Structures are given as structure tokens and as C-alpha cells.
Amino acid sequence: MQSVVQLENCYSDPCTFGEEFRFAKIKIVYSGESDTLVFAANTIVKGTNMTERNTENISKKELSRRGFFILLSGTLSGFIAFVLGIPLIASILGTVNKVKNKIFSRLTPINTVPILNPVNLNFVTAKTDAFIKSVEPQDAWVIKRSNFDITVFSPICPHLGCRYAWNSKQKLFICPCHNSVFDINGKVISGPAPRGLDTLPKKIQHNELYVLWERFKVGIPQKIVMED
Amino acid sequence: MGEIQSWNTSKNCDGRLEMVSKIWQWINERIPLKIMLQVGLDEEIPGGASFFYTLGSATLFVFALQVVTGVWQLFYYVPTVDHAYNSLSYLRIFVPYGWLIHGLHYWGGNAMIVLIALHMVRVFVWGAYKKPREITWLIGVFLLFLVIGMSFTGAALPWDERGYWAAEVGTSIASTIPFIGGVLESLLRGGNFMGQLTLSRFFILHTAIIPGIAIIIIAAHLTAFRNFGSVGPWSNKKRKTSGAFWPDQVALDIIVVTLILLLLIALSAFNPPPFTGPADPLDTSFTPKPEWNFLFLYETLKFFPGSLEIIGTVGIPTVVVLLLLLVPFLDRNPEHNPLKRLPIILSGLVLVTSILVLTFIGYYSHPPENQQSTKPVINNLKKSSLSVVSGEKVFETYGCIACHSISGKGGKIGPDLTNEWQRGRSKKWIIRQLLASKKNYPNSIMPPYTMLSKKQLSDLVDFLLNRHAPNTVPPVNPSRNADTLLVQKLNKINKSTSKKVGVKQVEIKNGKKLGPPELAAGMIGNIAHGDLLFLRNCESCHGINGKGGISNPGSLSGEVPPLNPIDRGLYNKNPQIFANNIDRIIQHGSTPPGTPALKMFDYGDSHTLTQKEISHLEAYILHLNGVNRAQIETNSFSPEQYFIVSAIILLIVSFLLFFINLYKKKISNDS
Known part of the structure; x- marks a missing residue:
């Protein structure tokens, strides 16, 4: 072969x-x-x-x-x-689904809030970070005009996120950081704040005031809720 | 054999070939990839490739799968006693495909033990442990022990009821080993009791130490195997032919591995590991039963009661281990044909059969019933008069039964009244107790039953003073019996009233108090466990299976609200929101509108139930309302869909391969 x-x-x-x-x-x-x-x-x-x-x-x-x-x-x-x-x-x-279950926190019995005299009140909110649940202290400004007309302001200045305070002499909310000034209704009087004070959702049940803690984007004219 | 004249590299081997060839050469001059591939793939298999030889590769694949899914779980899992269960639940429910990653790991662990057992049986029958493969067998047996160790330590990591109790029992068994038992137990537990240190140790054993050793040992096992090669069939006729590991055996391996993977996906989708609820060391209602792979030992223990127990816990396992290790030294005859090695084959068969039989007995055995029927009949004693009969009716319809039990039937909040007739109390004293309990006991929480008519009061007292059948039901939880409960409750009430006198409890329209949901709302409870707890704590008021029908005099609705179906204001098809809604009521209690005789107790605030127990109850109540507490909440495919899609893709691929094969055969036949 x-x-x-x-x-x-x-x-x-x-x-x-x-x-x-x-x-x-x-x-x-x-x-x-x-x-x-x-x-x-x-x-x-x-x-x-x-x-x-x-x-x-x-x-x-x-x-x-x-x-x-x-x-x-x-x-x-x-x-x-x-x-x-x-x-x-x-x-x-992938995105992890979050349960959106907003729970109102108990703030105060409404009859203890003085009329037309803003008070800063503390409360606790339930916080969930992935699987860790905790309670976080928060605070808010409460303005009562009558038992049926109550406003709750977020304590965070809409300008750049500082904490403002009520000046009882001038009857104005004043932010110490950049001197934004708001009246008792939260309207901007002067300073760089792009919008008025942010109200928080609230409800009154059995003479108790409940509030829903939310945070908003700062530095813009629109009030936009920041999601977790 | 002739000389190769020319290489035709023109057609489909263009310049690309040269380039790739150069790169390949460059690499091999620096790292011997080619030799590595040859070592890995070049092997002649006497008798040719066989599905029998796929078991080792399948085990190796599942081990690799365990490593990958195990590491992936660590993106979410946290090994601490307070977060382990919730972090794993989070992975399984909220993370896309978290259910699959955990399911594959869980079922993969089980599959590994089955595959190793089958692999060992195969090696045993083929006599593949004989000279020179004795050490390969020993290494393999050692790997089996490591896998059992991983199975034991892994089961504890979710820190759920099942894993916790399995670890508790397992470490206790270790403690019965003579001389070293005590040290071994505290070494495993990190102390005398189960706790965070136990979890840490199990975690590090499961994720680092054992797999680390296993990887080294697997490398040794594979090297030894490659060195001596496959033992092949015992018949000399079959041994004349031979096949190649690559690609013949590899193809069979991959077919088996693919089917195993599909099976694991199916098990994860259709039979996911159960949510047994977070570990609760105080729990007396959970009956631990070992995982199936330890069931034969569990059954063996039953043959050796009392002081003989050590034979079952230590003696028999030691003998089995020694037998496995000694197999190659007991059977040194070079004969491979099983029919010519009948004594050793039959001994092996006896061992395997006894393990299988014990496993099956263990699987179908029920733990001794520690609960007698929870509903003994009240009416089994002769009624002395008509008033006793109508008194019993009052007892059952006016809510007394919700808190007090007689002859084992009823609630556990108030004292048991079975023996009330023996306490020597006057009719007047009992009526005072019914109308104004505080006059008898200043700290009493019993509501005044002023809505009862004089006749009803009299009948009720007659019933209470009638002789009742003795209580045959043992106290459900000695550490939290009615008296302790009452003391806790009283202490709490005293504390709260002393602090905030005059502060009314806040309710909203359907009677729920707006305290926040507590920890229980974030835990995935176990439905069956919740059922048991419901029977003990809730059924006396909310009715069998929460169907309601128990009257609540004085309340606007007139009866205790049913939980099945539950108030639509509380219902939500999202399990987390639903659980939050009912959690606030179970934790903090609530008073229905009106002046009700009965109100919902604050089971959480009063520590009547632990957070874990409340989570079980919530899972059960959700289940009654058609909501799965452990519902997977991801945007991706559902488990069932994922399995179906995978199976369809595999089917299509298989058909394609089948037709390609047909086509190739046709071409080669034609030419």
C-alpha cells in the first residue's frame, strides 16, 4: 500500500x-x-x-x-x-421591590398644641433598610390655628437642607444657614429659598395628630418627595 | 503510516488560524495550558463511556454550584441571631431570583448527599476501591464526612426553628461522646448555650473551614483518579474496547448535569424550603425532627433508650465510619466482578438497606403526641340541674370562655375554673367577682359583667360551682402559664396607669390603636405553627379557624370580629401591608366600639406572646384570608415561569441537537 x-x-x-x-x-x-x-x-x-x-x-x-x-x-x-x-x-x-406602606406616626394630642404658636415636636418613625427595621426619631413644626386647622411643616429648609427655627419675637421662621425667612404659613419672605416650607401629610383621629414623615428634594422650586 | 505531505489551511483556516495559533503558542510558553487540558481531558476509559461513571462528575458540578450559590447568598445573608432569618427571608422574597439561589443551594445540598451515596455504591459494586485505589476511596469517604458536616452546619444558618433545633440536638449528641463530648459541645456552641457564638462558629465552619478543606481534598481525589484512571467494567470482553473521556464521557456527564440542574430548579420552584419561622429558644410547641439525611441515626437512637443511648449516638456511627474506612482493606481480593465477591456485596447491601429502611421509618414516624386533644367535652358529667345547663350557655356565649377554661376548654388569660367548686367560695363572693372583680382583687383586669341578668348570674354561678371533669390538658407552656401571665399583665397595667393616669387609649374607627407595627410584622412566620398558637390563644374568642361567632356583649357589633374573612379595612393583598395592619392590633390590643365585655389584649406589649410567635399567628391569619405571607415579591419571572421557560429552552436545544445528529448521520451515510 x-x-x-x-x-x-x-x-x-x-x-x-x-x-x-x-x-x-x-x-x-x-x-x-x-x-x-x-x-x-x-x-x-x-x-x-x-x-x-x-x-x-x-x-x-x-x-x-x-x-x-x-x-x-x-x-x-x-x-x-x-x-x-x-x-x-x-x-x-436587578431592582429589589420595596413595599410602599407609609405609616403615620403619632405626634401629639391636639389640645396640647398652643394656638398660632409654632411648636417643634418629636416623634418616631419606623424605618426599613433592606431587612433591618428600626425606629428613627424625627421632628416637625406644628402650627394650630384651630382644632380643625393644623399645619405640619418638615423641619428641613427647602433651600439646602438646614434646620430652621421659629423666632417668636419676629414671628418668623429663620434658617441660620443662608438667612431664608418664612412667615407662619411657610411662605418665603426673603432669602434664597426656592419654595415655601414643605408641609407633611397629617391626619387627626380621636383628637390625636398623626403625621407621615417624608423628605423632599431641596434647592428646587418644586416639592418632590424623595423615595427610599 | 505515511508522511503528512501538506497542510491545507486555506479553506476555513485563513489568517485567523495563524494568529490564534501564535497566541496559543505564546500562552503555552508561559503557562502550560495545553498540558493542563490534556491532564484534565485525556483519558482512556476501558469499556467506553457510561452513564454509570457520571456520578462523580455530577457531584463535582453540584459542589461547584454550592460554592457559587453559597457565595451569592452572602450578598444578602447576615450571620447574626437577630438578622439571619430576616436577611434570608429578604433574599428569598424581595431579591430577583433570590428564591432560586437559595433553593438551588438548599436542594443542591440534598442532591450532593444523594449523588455521593450513589457514587459510592457504584464504586463499591465495581470494586473500584481495590489496589491501587485504596487511598482514593479513603479520601472519598473523608469527603462524605465533610459534606455531612456542611449539611449539619448549613442547616443552622437560617437560624429558623428547624435549623436551630437541629443544631441544638446535634451539638447535644456531640456532648455524649465519651471524654471529649463536653469540650466538643462547647467548641461547637462557643459556650454552654446556643447563641450568637454558635451561629458564628457554624457560619465559619460552613463557609470557610469545611469547604476550604473540601476543595483541597477534592483536588487530591481527582489527581488520584486521573493517575490510576477509570477501573472499567469487570468483564474482560467489555474491557477490550475503550473510549475517550473527551468528548464521549464529558458529553454524558453534561447530559446528566443538565438534567440534575433542571431538577434542582423544579424543586426550588415547586417545593421550596419551608419558612419554619425564626428560631425561638423559648418555644415548646415545635417538635424538631432531623433532616432526612440524619433520619436513620434519629431512628437508631430510638432503639437505645436511657443509658444505652450512647450506643446510638456514638457507637453505631463510629462502627459505620470504621466500616466505610476499612472497605478496601477488608476486601483485598483483586476480583472486581460483584458476583464473585458476594460476601462483601451482600454486607454492603445490608448496610444500605438498613439505612434506607431506618430513613423511611424515620420519615413516616410521628413524634410522640405531647398534646392531647385540646377540646375535651365539657358535657361529659351529669348535669345536676337545669340552671347548670343554662349557666354553661352563659359561660360560653358571654365571653367568659375567652379568658377562663373549664375542663381544658377555653382561654388562658384568666385562671382555670375547672376546680372552682372545690375552692369553697360562696355564691355571693362569685357574684361579686362577676360584677365588680376589683372588690375581690384590687388589681384584677376582669371586666364587670353588669349586663347579666340576675337569673343569668345565678345560673352561671351554679354552673361554676358544679363539679367539672378534671382538666386533662397539661399547661401549654409552663414558663408562661396563666398565673405568670396575669402577673405580667397586672404589672404592666399598674405601671401604665401610674404613669399616665387619665390618658385614654387611642382608637380609630374599626377599633385599632395606631401604635407602630413591631418586629413580628417583618418576620415570615410559619402557618402550621400559627395554627397551633391560634388554637391556644385566639380561637376561644375569634372562633374555630377565625370564623367568628363568639358573642361580645356590650360591643356595637355584638360579637368578636371574625378573622376569616377579616375586616376589609385590615385586609391587603400585599402580605407585608396586611401583616403591618394586623400586627398593630395583636401587639397593642384594641377595644371595639361600645362598652364591650371583651377586648383584644395587647399580646405583644404584655409579652404574652413573643414577637416570633406573633409572626406565626400573622402568617396563619394571612393564610386564612388567602394571602401567602411568604409571597415572592419580585418583578422577574415567578418560580414556576422560570422553570417552564428553562425546560422549554432545553427541549428546543435537545430537538435541535437531535436533528443535527440525524443530519450528520445522513451526510456520513450518503458519502
């Missing part, structure tokens, strides 16, 4: 990994053979490193089977990477 071997074609694996790669499948034609035989070269084909196994003759059918196994392994690995990858990425990149 004449021993001339001719390489007809190479397969996609050597294209990807290089001709020396062990997966290289080289089609070699033995002259004198009626059937075409194919080598599966497992290690270095070029040169003399071929072991006995590497030079084992494998029919074309067998090579096709191996090719299919490689395709199958690759596809199923892709599937595994896909069904695991999506949850792993989504769990750290």
Missing part, C-alpha cells in the same frame, strides 16, 4: 485553537484505499509526537459522532451558563 497521505481539509477546531491543538481533526487520504479514512489527531500532529492512540484509524462516522458529542457538550454547557447566569446577575443588578 502506498503510504502517501494527503490532508484534504481541516475542521473548525484547528481554526479556533491553532493547528497544533489536540482537537485537530485532519482528513488524510490514503492513496490506494477506496474508502476515505480520517485521523483524529489528539496531540501534536506535525512532527513525530503521535502516539499509538493518536494514530488510531477512526472512520468518518466515528469522527462525526465525536464532533456531535463536542457540539452537545458545548450547547448544554451554554444552557447551564444561561439558566444560572441570569439569576446570578439579576440578583445583584
Whole structure:
């Protein structure tokens, strides 16, 4: 048998990994053979490193089977990477749903609030940071005109977030940071504040005043609630 | 064999090939990737690839899955006793696919034990532990112990009822080991009692020490395996053929691994790990039962009562461990055919069968009933007169039964009245107690029953002084029985009245007081546990399953509000908001409009129930109203949808592969 071997074609694996790669499948034609035989070269084909196994003759059918196994392994690995990858990425990149359940905090019995004399009152709000729940002290300014007409102001200046105070002599709210001045209704009298004092949602039940703690964006004319 | 004449690199191997080849060469000159790949993939398998040989690879895959999902859980999980349970609940409910990451880890842990067991059986039957693979077997057995250790320490990390009690029992078992037991127990617990240090130690064992050792040992196991190769089939005829690890065996491995992953996703979606509620060391109603993989030991313990217990806790496990370690040294005959090694195969079969049988017995066994029927019949004694019968009716319909029990039926807030007839109290004294309890007991919280007519009072007293069947129900919780409860309640009332005299409790229109929701509202309770607590604390007023129907004289509605269905003002389809709404009432109590005889107690404020117990009750009440407290709240696919989508993708991929295979076969046949 004449021993001339001719390489007809190479397969996609050597294209990807290089001709020396062990997966290289080289089609070699033995002259004198009626059937075409194919080598599966497992290690270095070029040169003399071929072991006995590497030079084992494998029919074309067998090579096709191996090719299919490689395709199958690759596809199923892709599937595994896909069904695991999506949850792993989504769990750290995706948005976590938050339950929006605003709970009013009890502030004070309304009959204890003096008429037309703003008072700063403390209360506690329930705070949830991921899975950690805690209570946070807050305060608010309460202005009572009558038992049915009560306003609650957020204690934060709408200019740049400082805490303002009531000046009982001048009957004005004055922010110490940049001298924004507001009247008893929260209207801007002077200073850089872009809007009046922010009111907090409130409700009166059984003669008790309840307030919902909210924070608003500062430095802009619109009153926009900041979400957690 | 001829000489290769020419390389055809023209067709689909253009310049790209040369470039890639150069890079590949450059890399290999610096790190031997090629050799690494060869070591990893180049192996001849005597007898060819087989699905039997996939078990080891499958175990390795699940281990890798455990590492990834385990690390991922650490983005959210916090190993402290006060946050562990809530942080895990947060991951499972609010984080996108958190349910899957936790579910895969939970079921992956179970799958690993099953796969290791199957892998060991395979190795055992094939005789693959024989020379020169004895140490490979020993390393494997050691890996099994490490996995059992991870299973034990991992179960405690959620710090839920099940994990807590399993750790409590497990560390107690460790303490029975002679000589070192005490040290071992305090080493594991970080002290004499279970607590934060226990959780920290279990955490570090589970996430660092054991997996760290496991990774090294796995590397040794794999190196030894690669060195000696697969043992192959025992029949010489089959051994004549051979197959390659890559790609034949790898393809089979990946098929099995894909199916296992799909199964794990299905289990996570359709049978998620239960929410057993936060660990409550005070809880006496939870009956711990070990995880299925420890059930055989749990059953074995039952055969050795009393002082013999140590045989079950230490003796038998030691024998099993020794047997496993000694397998390669007991069976040194080089024969691999199982039919020619019958004695050792049969011994193995006996061991496996006994473990399986004990596991099944353990699975279907019920812990000894420590609760007798909670509803003994009151009417089992002869009624002495008609007045007693109508007195009983008054007792049941005017709310007495809500607080007082007779013959085991009724509430636990007030004293048990079963033995009232023996206390020698006069009819006059009892009537005074009913109308103005404070005259008898200045600190009494019992409401005045002035709405009762003279006849009703008289009948009621006749009933109370009648002889009742003895109370057959043991006190539910000795540490918090009615007397302690009453004392707590009285202390609290005294305290609050001394501080804020004249301050009325604030109520809103449906009777709820607007105190904030407490910790319980943020915990995911257990429904079955809530059912039990409901039976003990709530049913006497709110009726069986919260259906209501118990009268509340003096209140506007005339009866205690039913909880099933609950007031629409409290209901919300969002479980967190629903829980917040009812939590405020359970915590702080409420008084219904009118002048009711009964009002809702402040179970939280008075510490009548722990926050954990309240969380169970809330889960149960939500469940009664068709809301799942543990409802997953993410914007992504629901668990069921995710499984279906994955399964459909896999089906499509499989069909494609199938047709490609057909097509390839056709092409090769044609040529």
C-alpha cells in the first residue's frame, strides 16, 4: 500500500485553537484505499509526537459522532451558563421591590398644641433598610390655628437642607444657614429659598395628630418627595 | 503510516488560524495550558463511556454550584441571631431570583448527599476501591464526612426553628461522646448555650473551614483518579474496547448535569424550603425532627433508650465510619466482578438497606403526641340541674370562655375554673367577682359583667360551682402559664396607669390603636405553627379557624370580629401591608366600639406572646384570608415561569441537537 497521505481539509477546531491543538481533526487520504479514512489527531500532529492512540484509524462516522458529542457538550454547557447566569446577575443588578406602606406616626394630642404658636415636636418613625427595621426619631413644626386647622411643616429648609427655627419675637421662621425667612404659613419672605416650607401629610383621629414623615428634594422650586 | 505531505489551511483556516495559533503558542510558553487540558481531558476509559461513571462528575458540578450559590447568598445573608432569618427571608422574597439561589443551594445540598451515596455504591459494586485505589476511596469517604458536616452546619444558618433545633440536638449528641463530648459541645456552641457564638462558629465552619478543606481534598481525589484512571467494567470482553473521556464521557456527564440542574430548579420552584419561622429558644410547641439525611441515626437512637443511648449516638456511627474506612482493606481480593465477591456485596447491601429502611421509618414516624386533644367535652358529667345547663350557655356565649377554661376548654388569660367548686367560695363572693372583680382583687383586669341578668348570674354561678371533669390538658407552656401571665399583665397595667393616669387609649374607627407595627410584622412566620398558637390563644374568642361567632356583649357589633374573612379595612393583598395592619392590633390590643365585655389584649406589649410567635399567628391569619405571607415579591419571572421557560429552552436545544445528529448521520451515510 502506498503510504502517501494527503490532508484534504481541516475542521473548525484547528481554526479556533491553532493547528497544533489536540482537537485537530485532519482528513488524510490514503492513496490506494477506496474508502476515505480520517485521523483524529489528539496531540501534536506535525512532527513525530503521535502516539499509538493518536494514530488510531477512526472512520468518518466515528469522527462525526465525536464532533456531535463536542457540539452537545458545548450547547448544554451554554444552557447551564444561561439558566444560572441570569439569576446570578439579576440578583445583584436587578431592582429589589420595596413595599410602599407609609405609616403615620403619632405626634401629639391636639389640645396640647398652643394656638398660632409654632411648636417643634418629636416623634418616631419606623424605618426599613433592606431587612433591618428600626425606629428613627424625627421632628416637625406644628402650627394650630384651630382644632380643625393644623399645619405640619418638615423641619428641613427647602433651600439646602438646614434646620430652621421659629423666632417668636419676629414671628418668623429663620434658617441660620443662608438667612431664608418664612412667615407662619411657610411662605418665603426673603432669602434664597426656592419654595415655601414643605408641609407633611397629617391626619387627626380621636383628637390625636398623626403625621407621615417624608423628605423632599431641596434647592428646587418644586416639592418632590424623595423615595427610599 | 505515511508522511503528512501538506497542510491545507486555506479553506476555513485563513489568517485567523495563524494568529490564534501564535497566541496559543505564546500562552503555552508561559503557562502550560495545553498540558493542563490534556491532564484534565485525556483519558482512556476501558469499556467506553457510561452513564454509570457520571456520578462523580455530577457531584463535582453540584459542589461547584454550592460554592457559587453559597457565595451569592452572602450578598444578602447576615450571620447574626437577630438578622439571619430576616436577611434570608429578604433574599428569598424581595431579591430577583433570590428564591432560586437559595433553593438551588438548599436542594443542591440534598442532591450532593444523594449523588455521593450513589457514587459510592457504584464504586463499591465495581470494586473500584481495590489496589491501587485504596487511598482514593479513603479520601472519598473523608469527603462524605465533610459534606455531612456542611449539611449539619448549613442547616443552622437560617437560624429558623428547624435549623436551630437541629443544631441544638446535634451539638447535644456531640456532648455524649465519651471524654471529649463536653469540650466538643462547647467548641461547637462557643459556650454552654446556643447563641450568637454558635451561629458564628457554624457560619465559619460552613463557609470557610469545611469547604476550604473540601476543595483541597477534592483536588487530591481527582489527581488520584486521573493517575490510576477509570477501573472499567469487570468483564474482560467489555474491557477490550475503550473510549475517550473527551468528548464521549464529558458529553454524558453534561447530559446528566443538565438534567440534575433542571431538577434542582423544579424543586426550588415547586417545593421550596419551608419558612419554619425564626428560631425561638423559648418555644415548646415545635417538635424538631432531623433532616432526612440524619433520619436513620434519629431512628437508631430510638432503639437505645436511657443509658444505652450512647450506643446510638456514638457507637453505631463510629462502627459505620470504621466500616466505610476499612472497605478496601477488608476486601483485598483483586476480583472486581460483584458476583464473585458476594460476601462483601451482600454486607454492603445490608448496610444500605438498613439505612434506607431506618430513613423511611424515620420519615413516616410521628413524634410522640405531647398534646392531647385540646377540646375535651365539657358535657361529659351529669348535669345536676337545669340552671347548670343554662349557666354553661352563659359561660360560653358571654365571653367568659375567652379568658377562663373549664375542663381544658377555653382561654388562658384568666385562671382555670375547672376546680372552682372545690375552692369553697360562696355564691355571693362569685357574684361579686362577676360584677365588680376589683372588690375581690384590687388589681384584677376582669371586666364587670353588669349586663347579666340576675337569673343569668345565678345560673352561671351554679354552673361554676358544679363539679367539672378534671382538666386533662397539661399547661401549654409552663414558663408562661396563666398565673405568670396575669402577673405580667397586672404589672404592666399598674405601671401604665401610674404613669399616665387619665390618658385614654387611642382608637380609630374599626377599633385599632395606631401604635407602630413591631418586629413580628417583618418576620415570615410559619402557618402550621400559627395554627397551633391560634388554637391556644385566639380561637376561644375569634372562633374555630377565625370564623367568628363568639358573642361580645356590650360591643356595637355584638360579637368578636371574625378573622376569616377579616375586616376589609385590615385586609391587603400585599402580605407585608396586611401583616403591618394586623400586627398593630395583636401587639397593642384594641377595644371595639361600645362598652364591650371583651377586648383584644395587647399580646405583644404584655409579652404574652413573643414577637416570633406573633409572626406565626400573622402568617396563619394571612393564610386564612388567602394571602401567602411568604409571597415572592419580585418583578422577574415567578418560580414556576422560570422553570417552564428553562425546560422549554432545553427541549428546543435537545430537538435541535437531535436533528443535527440525524443530519450528520445522513451526510456520513450518503458519502
